[in-house]
Amino acid sequence: METQAFQKIYTRITSITKATCSLKAAGVGYEELAVINGKLAQVVKVIGGEVTLQVFGGTEGIPTNAEVVFHGKPPVLNVSDELSGRFYNSFGHPIDGGPEVEGEEREIGGPTVNPVRRQQPSELIATGIAGIDLNNTLVSGQKIPFFADPDQPYNQVMAMVALRAKADKIILGGMGLTNDDYLFFKNVFDQAGALDRIVSFVNSTEDPPVERLLVPDMALTAAEYFAVDKNQDVLVLLTDMTLYADALAIVSNRMDQIPSKDSMPGSLYSDLARIYEKAVQFPEGGSITIVAVTTLSGGDITHSIPDNTGYITEGQLFLRKDTDIGKVIVDPFRSLSRLKQLVIGKKTREDHPSVMNTAVRLFADASNAKTKLENGFDLTDYDERSLEFAKEYSRKLLAIDVNIDIDEMLDTGWELFNKFFTKAEVGIKEELVKKYWPEEEGFEDKKSEKKETEEEA
């Protein structure tokens, strides 16, 4: 960025650490940006006349006589419709070779929505994935992370969700994204012909980790522009929030702050909440929905990062490999969408809650049967059937490669109930059974036929 006429240049740095530089300067605002030897930095502390700057790119090679220029303002993003279809770095500068975006300059990390002005989320987001739509329905204005181990295909699933969700804009905030994953997103969006409704802010593994701290705010500032100014439905994808939290820990450590649990800063909850709470349904129709990824280490959800996240977000989605069918499924037990109650059976067919709960209950019976089997106990006929049911349920509904609409998911549910169970075993309300129980010959019919033939014999 070029130097402007009125800006004062400082050349006397008094102390340098791995991540920060300090110098004497006057009239500097808190959180203001500065450039040190061409590297971007932000004011994180002002003690008397001494200003401490956090250097995003690291302080390697910065001399004590480096040139320091203050911008006079906190980090900003130029917002306009031109943002669409482009790729930017953590500072909001294009990395796709295109020109800088012209538009209104907005401070990132802006103010909070007044809670009484929020609207209760009520619009369903269909993804075609039954593990999500059927069991853990997403609602616009919701914030929900994937809790996934690093080896699971969370970025693929997220890209799929993004493309199928009928959002006006998709904003990708990539933190510590490998170059391969960055290219993957680029290709997928490109091939889907969706590039024009996508805005991406990417901090790749090649960039300094501390830069990541700006990515969510950049992405959400762009999101707020489209949701508030243009009344659009915006879907924000944040991957990977664990790496974001790691960057927070690095900074707090370098600033000699006392760490709390798991070496995370004591303010982790507030820091994460500030980001996730940007998810909102506005009264004028626009909305911001956040789907994030929090990678776990060894599936441990009691670690500070997933734990704090769980208290902030409205549920979580777990991916798991189902070895019985050899596919990755959305785990129906550990996944939860807290907002699904607002839409299921209301925006979807009336039998949605019953089919969802019953199928999960039967799936649980199957997993009990499995434990019995493993412990060497004998299986009953019901156990055997529930195991069969579980396999088909997994393949036809839970697997992430499923892509059908919600009515079809519900019909599939009824079909499986009919195939493996009696009406009494399924135990759904009488009126619904009358209306939706399939006419094809099912388990109950066969059972009664068998009985009849036995009696005749």
Next chain:
Amino acid sequence: MEEKVYTKGKVKSIIANLVIVEIDGPVSQNEICYIKLHGTDLMAEVIKINGNMAYVQVFESTRSLSIDKEVEFTGHMLEVTLGPGLLSRNYDGLQNDLNTMEGIFLKKGEYTKALDESKKWDFKPLLKEGDRVEAGSWLGEVDENHQSHKIMVPFKMQGSYKVKSIEEKGTFTVKDTIAVISDAEGNAFPITMTQNWPVKVPIKVYESKPRPYRLLETGVRTIDTLNPITEGGTGFIPGPFGSGKTVLQHALSKQAEADIVIVAACGERANEVVEIFTEFPELDDPRTGRKLMERTTIIANTSNMPVAAREASVYTAMTIAEYYRQMALKVLLLADSTSRWAQALREMSNRMEELPGPDAYPMDLTAIIASFYARAGYVYLNNDESGSITFIGTVSPAGGNLKEPVTEATKKAARCFYALSQQRADSKRYPAIDPIDSYSKYLEYDEVKKYLNEHIDEKWTDNIETVKDILIRGRETSEQIDILGDDGVPIDYHITYWKSEIIDFVILQQDAFDDIDGSTPIDRQKYMLDKILKICHVDFEFDSFEDTAEYFKRIINELKQMNYSEFESDKFKNHEKQLEKIIEERKVD
């Protein structure tokens, strides 16, 4: 009153929302000041003073603040405005009325009035000229949402006064003078319907604070029957995320026998607060037949609002609760969640570079939590009336681990402990309060025992003990059955287990969304408890363990149907008859 000159200062250092101010005169700890930043005033509170440097925590973002900006001190601590019109409002942690704020986004430095100053209230005097009064005396009353809201002598007034003049019945705004009182020297003080009070100081204008002894009915069976809370009692609900804390809190606020409900949403999800905002005005109040919102005040400081204001929000809520208690009302205060409040304390302590205690929380966390819980209680006012604040806080233990500092500190302060169990939540046994891990210290109080036995049943407390024993035995036998296998244990084990399951299914589990089952009055709880204990004392005979499950499921089903039926209705009695028949089938004399 003479014009006071307040101290001024200049910003010298900024570390996030901790700002160090150089001062030119006296300031006091916890004094409020305003930092002038480009035409907006940022509110802040003094939290430490060192020489001529005051450390203040700013209730807003300090972005763009620079040194040498001016600071004006106010000479008072963080205060709330008390007066008619507090009910049905949605405030932020600093008592700004959220509904009167402009725009969708919260603006930095925008502060709104807590009370509607233009509204006219129908005032009725309760005292006359010449009457002696002191702080907290009821001068008159107005009707606030069908409840008598007492207009009191400000709590700050010390000593004894005489009513010099008082208005006749008429309509007034909260700012109008409704009475003039004078002290012994003849100095006159005009009194309006509002007064201010510093939130961090407990209001103590009462005669005495005895041990609480009256049961506070909540309609939630697992609380009322097994671990009851008293009027003026304290309790806390720790639970991992997804264990049904929110539903339980809603049930309590809806059903508990309280005149006033104050909900402090402290650092929680904004969409959950929106749910309260949208649902409470719709919820019918089972006690009055009107809307629940009429006797509710909500303090909302969601997780993304400034952290220092989050710390203040629980105190704001408590002070409003104390104000209504002074009117001889029963107040229920719910805070969700006190963990977020403790985290706010941790963030500030961290910025002040204090030496940390466990998990980096401040060393005095236990003391802070204890003194906050101590503000609840049952009191006799100076006019012999009684009022109470029942406080129930939730705790969000990190990683669901109940050994973390906030849970431990709260355990020392609160008298009732309602442990939400993940296991119960997973198996959909709601409310997920674990009956064995949970406790109510009030059951040890002689006066509480006496009250329960006098008001419910002379054997009530003994019966509670019996029920708990059955539950513990049930858990032990179920563990043994799991280890040894269904046929590896005597049939009696199965019977013992199923007897405890009856209690679990019929008393502990409750459908919060059902109109009848959702709330159970205490006489009905007694009836059902007697019924079940009778069954538990019956000897049953079985040939094989396989028959037990099916048989007891039938018993449970009839009892559950009774729970779902109107008390003592024909339907209820029919199921009861069915039940008796089933019992006869296997009863051994």
